[in-house]
Amino acid sequence: MVSDADRTKRPARMSVWLGGKAPKGRKAGQPSGLDRDRITEVTVRLLDTEGLAKFSMRRLAAELGVTAMSLYWYVDTKDDLLELALDAVFGELDLSKEAERGDDTDTDTDTDTGADWRDELRALAGGYRGLLIAHPWISPLIGTYLNIGPHSLEFVGTAQRIVRSTGLPTRWQGAALGAVFQFVYGLGTVEGHLKKRCADAGMTLEEYYVEAMGATREVAGFEQVLEDLDEIMAARGSETAEEMLERDFEVALDLMIAGIETMTARHAEADSDADAEPDESAGTDEPAVTGESGEAA
């Protein structure tokens, strides 16, 4: 668990989304105008401005003009509240660029109908990265919780649908999903922390780099590592650090898209003797999806 909520023993429900207390409040009769939505909203705002480490039930209560204990009327534990905040943030994703949820699973499974899935993948990955950068605190939460709120599931569902439409054999789709979204998760995590630290220190990204590289230089015996970095910095021309990060992200995505295409093609030519569809789904070895939505989220 991310918070220290485990200091006390408790029935240990797996997630807020499973049979916890009903979302109390709704009718406007509340003395303090509190309800789950409002609490969640302010939680997100506080986490954005002050970070996960400084967030506390007492701090939140103060912000809402109420005692810390009042919050426990609406929420069982701090962890529950963090789960709510996490899913709320996933709601910011604009999934409109993606196909609507269809009832039939067989619509998009053709090998290479248009370049659509590439753009969809780039859009979704970009949105996810944006979330991780705008709200750095979600990163540890994603790793920790089951992540089965409605908005998170919508995201995972969209990702699944896109990967299904790549033409990649079914038994590799789980791996492709993991490759792309775990990469974005890792990158977004680092970028999020990086930008937060810059903001907190009142530095630009450029200034931070100089500082960090100077720091690394003080650790003896690793001149080679530094040399490589210097080379890259020197050669980057007029690009800002921001642009470098952006471009690296896109190149990495291109690399994975190329990988998906190549492996799809390899598979197609491997059974070109049969005229079976490249994604015949039954096989002795199917790909794993971790079940953990963190896998895709």
Next chain:
Amino acid sequence: MVSDADRTKRPARMSVWLGGKAPKGRKAGQPSGLDRDRITEVTVRLLDTEGLAKFSMRRLAAELGVTAMSLYWYVDTKDDLLELALDAVFGELDLSKEAERGDDTDTDTDTDTGADWRDELRALAGGYRGLLIAHPWISPLIGTYLNIGPHSLEFVGTAQRIVRSTGLPTRWQGAALGAVFQFVYGLGTVEGHLKKRCADAGMTLEEYYVEAMGATREVAGFEQVLEDLDEIMAARGSETAEEMLERDFEVALDLMIAGIETMTARHAEADSDADAEPDESAGTDEPAVTGESGEAA
């Protein structure tokens, strides 16, 4: 910061590795037999067995048979201690399969000399994944700290060297490094948490999946997501959950290796008119390396 150490204001050094107090202790004159190495060692053990959330200076002190305040003789803050523990764990990596650190940068830059870099990449990525699974607590730390301890830098240096030997144009190498190791970071993070949660709940991975999927089923409106998972589970045959994860990891790596090969080939044919080396390094747009070792680590 990962710990609550920021509750007090402090000069805010960037890392333990930079001009902190010298690693006290060494001579055997200590009344309690304490020194940095021993403290770090026990810290790692406690983090492994009880997790980051339960780790505290007081708990550690108790384990060492000493008051919490004694620790501050050897270490400035809890964060410093966590940085030490993090780097210690990177020391477990066996980097022997990789080429020795060479002084000349031009040795391995040929386009495609042997299949070596593929195996090296798989070995290093596998080792990193193993670390994240064996010590789930390092994941948030990697995202948080500068990560410039000697063992971490050794790891980053090795990763750089491998990517340099792929034949990929220099301006894409940063992205490739990010793609592979951020992916492993993301995957390892989720797998680490997953296995820890299973262990804590006394469940097998299989049991946990059933539980988690049943849980997801309770959230109305996402039958499609579940259907896909069911399909995958049904088709996986005799494979254990463990084996599924393992194979997904390897397929994802294959996918990225295929991506690197494809992009290298594309680049080579793009300037096949000139006989320039594919990694001529100067360009208007060089790839970024975040400077943050978290980028590769």
Next chain:
DNA sequence: ACCTGAACACCGTTCAAGT
């Protein structure tokens, strides 16, 4: 139905004091 005060069992860290 909703909110509070006091209390419990914790934190990281400082500081003056001991040996």
Next chain:
DNA sequence: ACCTGAACACCGTTCAAGT
């Protein structure tokens, strides 16, 4: 040089009590 006790300013959560 190394370690301690007491203290400060915090935590999440419980529980009995208020309105």
